[in-house]
Amino acid sequence: MEFWVIFVGAVFVNNIVLSQFLGICPFLGVSSKVSTSLGMAAAVLFVMTIATTVTYLLHQYILVPMGLEYLRTIAFILVIAALVQMVEIVLKKVSPSLYQALGVFLPLITTNCAVLGVAILALGMEDGNLIKAVFFAVSSSAGFALALIVFASIREYLELADLPEGMKGVPINLLVAGLLSLAFLGFANLV
Amino acid sequence: MTAQKKDSTLINMVLALFIITGAAGLSLGYVNELTRGPKAAAKLARKVQAVETVLPEFDNQPVSEVVRVMAGEPGDSTEIYPAYLQGEFVGAAVTGASEKGYNGLIRLLVGFHADGSMENIAVLEQKETPGLGTKMKGERFLRQFRGKDPSEFELKAVKDGGDVDALTGATITTRAFSEAVQQACEAYRGYKESLPTEN
Amino acid sequence: MSNASKYKSTFLRGIIRENPVFVMLLGMCPTLGVTSSAFNGLGMGVATLFVLLMSNTVVSLVKSQIPAKVRIPAFIVIIAAFVTVVEMILEAYIPLLYEQLGIFIPLIVVNCLILGRAEAFASKHSVASSAVDALGMGLGFTMALTVLGGTREILGSGSLFGFPFVGEEANMLILFILPPGAFIALAYLAAVFNKLTRKIA
Incomplete structure (x- = not known):
């Protein structure tokens, strides 16, 4: 039951992109085609899950016991940056085909605020534990994937639309994102 | 402009990162x-201010x-701040919370007179919808509670048979607030009841 | 070009031609996330300006000492340190703003604008021009956030910087202080900004 609440909360009610505004850069940047957005979503799922696991343990077993909570930001971003590098190297060796699919997205993820954001949010969960934190990360990246893929599908159609000069490009994309976000407001109070 | 960059040898890389991280860590510690003192003071000041806005005049x-x-709930404690004026008990500020807000937790601080009527209410924590639920902080909503004695004032929305006028478009917030x-x-x-009887 | 006019063009570039928000679309997360009021937008803008100014200056100072291969992690550590300083100062002295900005304070670290300026500008230019560049970009960012926050606050709450100009019972366009309103308001502001700057150019 509790896991169901975390899942619905992270995917629909408090969608990480459309209501929490995390990961907006890749949301606007790599959403022109559905195929690339699928790759980005997979890369985020991968990194976010591992990063949250590592940062949660780091916070619980090193920073808190030593009274060094104030180093949280610096420690987390270093872990994420190192992790992205490591994932890149391991992936290249272990699964070249997966590396080819995700490779171009990995460097972008270091500065994807969704990864750091979820790692920090996972610390503040009620009666939190490692399993809940990891489940929260998986749910959040599912929410990210949902928003990104729906948005990319709409943008593919948008290219055919006849628009006034000033609205082309960024403004119309933001407007579509706004309408999507409005649709997600309908999920409020679901859990 | 063309300053000579350090070569990317292993020792140089490790040294550079080590020095930067060390300097960053030390200065953050400093x-x-x-800011440790000011941080605690700021937290206390907010608490004192909230208590002052909801209580009748006091001097303790x-x-x-x-x-x-x-x-x-376990781990969920109610805080009671007693107020005295010239040694006489004049009321207390009491925290109250509900998980049933539109977006979860709402925490309030309610100030009571010694006779049990309410002086004022302050909102400590909330995540309600801006512009709808957040109007619970507004004078228009709060004034209906002032001077009311909860034993004669049913703390339920009018819709549910109580005496609380609901916020427009925020019935759920009103219910949680009540x-x-x-x-x-x-x-x-x-x-x-736990206080020693007066005289 | 004389030194003064070079600084002037570096400074102005960040405010208009390469405005980080309206033109470059950098730092979108805080731009959309905290601008439900003019005060929050201004606060986030100033916090970012401070981090940007400090990190640009320090990166420019130490640039020749950092081996190229560890450049990015070194910049990130420098930025993260200043972000943590801002976080501590806000918590101690402006707790209200600290609470309002919430998670977006530590997330200044991953604001692409800051790492972007460190990498693209400060690691190649002198300390003085890096500082001027940071001031221009930071002010451009601050102005954009304040305008966006002000627009949303006027439409959504009927007030500006917390001063109301309609009664408490007035029903405003609440949509604009809710998440969708952030996207929609920014969409129209970006369209207007592009139109205006095109006219000037």
Whole structure:
């Protein structure tokens, strides 16, 4: 039951992109085609899950016991940056085909605020534990994937639309994102 | 402009990162020490201010005389800040909470007179919808509680057969708010019974 | 070009031609996330300006000492340190703003604008021009956030910087202080900004 609440909360009610505004850069940047957005979503799922696991343990077993909570930001971003590098190297060796699919997205993820954001949010969960934190990360990246893929599908159609000069490009994309976000407001109070 | 860059040898890389991280860590430790006092003071000042806005006139230090009572949920305690004027008990500020807000937790601080009527209410924590639920902080909503005695004022929305006029478009917030006030009232009643009788 | 006019063009570039928000679309997360009021927008803008100014200056100072291969992690550590300083200062002295900005304070670290300026500008230019560049970009960012926050606050709450100009019972366009309103308001502001700057150019 509790896991169901975390899942619905992270995917629909408090969608990480459309209501929490995390990961907006890749949301606007790599959403022109559905195929690339699928790759980005997979890369985020991968990194976010591992990063949250590592940062949660780091916070619980090193920073808190030593009274060094104030180093949280610096420690987390270093872990994420190192992790992205490591994932890149391991992936290249272990699964070249997966590396080819995700490779171009990995460097972008270091500065994807969704990864750091979820790692920090996972610390503040009620009666939190490692399993809940990891489940929260998986749910959040599912929410990210949902928003990104729906948005990319709409943008593919948008290219055919006849628009006034000033609205082309960024403004119309933001407007579509706004309408999507409005649709997600309908999920409020679901859990 | 063309400053000679250090070569990317292993020793150079490790050294550069080590020095930067070390310097960053040390200076943060220093700033952390510097701001520790002001941080605690700021937290206390907010508490004192909230207590002052909801209580009738007093001359003691309610924040340092706080009493904690365990409420239903484990780890969830109600705080009671007693107020005295010239040694006489004049009321108390009591926290109350409800999880049933539109977006979860609402925490309030309710100020009571010694006779049990409410002086004022302050919102400590909320995540309600801006522009709808957040109007619970507004004078228009709060003034209906002032001077009311909860034993004669049913703490439920009018829709549910109570006396609380709901916020437009925020019935759920109103219900949670009323529930939180109710919780504070019950805690206050329990606290008053535990006080030594006057005279 | 004389030194003064070079600084002037570096400074102005960040405010208009390469405005980080309206033109470059950098730092979108805080731009959309905290601008439900003019005060929050201004606060986030100033916090970012401070981090940007400090990190640009320090990166420019130490640039010749950092081996190229560890450049990015070194910059990130420098930025993260200043972000933590801002976080501590806000918590101690402006707790209200600290609470309002919430998670977006530590997330200044991953604001692409800051790492972007460190990498693209400060690691190649002198300390003085890096500082001027940071001031221009930071002010451009601050102005954009304040305008966006102000627009949303006027439409959504009927007030500006917390001063109301309609009664408490007035029903405003609440949509604009809710998440969708952030996207929609920014969409129209970006369209207007592009139109205006095109006219000037």
